[in-house]
Amino acid sequence: MKPISKSVPKIDHCAKTRGLAEYVCDYDATGMLYGRILRSKHAKADVLSINLPAMPEGYDFIDHRRIPGLNRVHIVQDDTPVFAERTVEYIGDPIGIIVGPEEREVDRLLACIEVEYDILTPEFDARKSPVAFFEYGYEKGDIAIAFAHADRIYEESFETGRQEQMYLETNGMIAEYAQGKMLVHGTMQCPYYVHTAVAEATGLLPEDVIIAQDVTGGGFGGKEDYPSVLACQAAVAAYVTGKPVRVVLSRREDVEFTSKRHPAFCDIKAAVKDGRVTAMQIEAVYDAGAYTTMTPVVLQRGVIAGGGVYSIENLKVKGEARKTNTVPSGAFRGFGGPQMFFAVEMMMSHIAKDLGEDPLDFKLAHTAKLGDATSTSGMHHFNVPLPAMMDEVAQACDYRRKKEAYADQQGRLRKGIAMSAVYHGAGFTGIGERDIIKAVVRLRKDKDGYAEILVANTDIGQGLSTAFTKIVAQELGLPFDRVIIKLPDTGRVPNSGPTVASRSVMVVGELLRRAAARLKDEWLDGEEQVIEERYVHPDFMITFDIDKFQGDAYPTFSWAATAVEVEVDTFTGDIRILGAWGSYDIGTPIDENIAVGQMEGGLVQSLGYGMMESIAAVNGRIRNNSFSDYLIPTAVDFPAVDVSLHVEEYPEGPYGAKGAGELPLVGGAPATIEAIENAIGVKLSKTPFLPEDVVKALY
């Protein structure tokens, strides 16, 4: 490990263990109005009338008619309204906000509002939905010829579920409007996303809007798009009433009405010649829900992952995101990748087994290598360390011995083991960093020689503020406590881009490293200095054409090999995880403990995606909206996961670092499902797989 990887105490540690860190719900609400959202009770309907109860003095109801700016929440597109105008598109679609000084009274009034609806026909099945929000695709080689010459052709359909981020701190915002200035602060990943949205919804000039991040209790993508919606609603209410407005969602509200991982359906047709896959044709449908939110970008990432980690010469991939009248799908760690990787990994394992080859060997034989073309006809510019990583994991979990031992089981309890290989493309897709994000970072040194980091990226628990501090301190040769980083607020920090796409350390961290190197060169004792760095696109990249999906979608990849061992009770369907092993290449870890903690947490979430976590939407209504019916892993559900880091340095990242946060969520589900499949001897094609699914599969 490099010196920088040596762990240090996290800079947010002390405040958090002592309960002193101030999350948005911890602000003193004296003098604030409480806000609660009036939501549609129907999946699709026209709102005919809203009948309010008698409103006591100081209470107000605000709907779309009183929005000072545009009735839209700018996310990627502008179709999400702040408040529905006529047609509501999902159960929970916001119609208005009720505000007032007493929380209980606000709740009582909310319950008394009568909305008259004209109920319309909703669509819940993405496969049948006539509305495709987005459609992307690409082709390489010639699949027609490959299929014509194939020895065998395989066809299968795969399905992945709706997963909830379930960060421990629910979404919340406080908006204050005074003297023509709007301040909105709360729990969020991307202050500048919120900034753009709030300026448009309030009609205020960008310079009159300040967005500040509070200490954030987890995000995992769930605080990428949704905070823009809530911030607009709170800001509109603050603007109209002239009072500070606080909206903190209850757990059930948060689970039911904020965005989740897209459920997906994926059909794959594969050609095999001489025992190797020569072509794949992939058609995926992602369920976008009622509005587009982050869907175009999620779908792009999913489509690019077509073909998985393998070099498949002839490839045709098409993905569609279709509208349904359910809660909008959005960003969730992995961001479209887990759905596609699940399908490709299962497909590869199924073909291997049919051909009588061990899936691990079969996968190794197809794995992409340095210099190979990527799915989108870009190039693997750097070594692909998967073979070594898969071998490390195979050793750690004793894969081959167990595989043999579990080959022929007859008893009630049966074991299975399996391994997946996946990647996460680090940074924004394609030319997003260059053409859309255009990150800017600043370092400000004061007269006393303290350097302050000025960036918009947020520490949401992943350790970013510690990582940034380490990079700058190391480069400047300053002790850790001479580098300052505060919670970002758009009035003070430049737009270094959103905290998404596992880009923060790799892209923003590198800009900070460069800024620090320059500051060191230009250092003047006793003077204030400001150094600014702007994003520079790596020149080795084959420019990505977003219309054709051709070129380098990512500068480099982070790699993961994940093995899962299960024991299945064939009487009850109970699935027990006996072990989970992951080898992760995120380049140089900027802090070993932090990196390992990210991998462990992500791996456990991905096991949840494999065998526990399933949002049940029945006719657009989310049935399981609490911790008691949407189960996430507890400390006793799985044994300690076994994580190791495999370092393949990326020369354009700070000290060789690549993207980290999302990677561990990608590979757990396919390994889990194949392990269950190997245990029970029944071919499986969906995640998550719950005990009732086991029983159904067996009997």
Next chain:
Amino acid sequence: MPAGINFNLNGNEMLYTGSPEARLLDVLRDEYRMTGTKCGCREGECGACSVIIDGKLANSCLVAMGSIDGSGVTTIEGYSKTARFAALDKAYESVSAVQCGFCIPGMILASECILAATPHPTEDEIRTGISGNLCRCTGYNAIVKAIGIAAEEGDGLW
């Protein structure tokens, strides 16, 4: 009608005169402005609101004020002044067990209850002891490790 509810909070005698139906969580956070105790669900499912009542871990969102008359309540604000906290804090820090932090005050109090009952717990005992405290960030490895380290390094404290 009794004059109010008497209880001890972090070593201080308190007289609470509000509704006995109020939740301890709300009273701590809203009336006493002690916001180290977090609210993750208000339904007794997540453990973010954990406090120690008469030596036992409790979800304060499910505790009615009327039920704590005569009891002793410890929250993170009080516990963080103790030597035992210092040992746990150091152990959590050494393995970077704190990510978003929202579960952590509750987790630390759960750790205290484990070690108070079993000064040298096995990994299984640690996992069972924190099984009512959900953490979405860490996957629990680091927290489990930290509690084990605190037990070793803080030998004699429990």
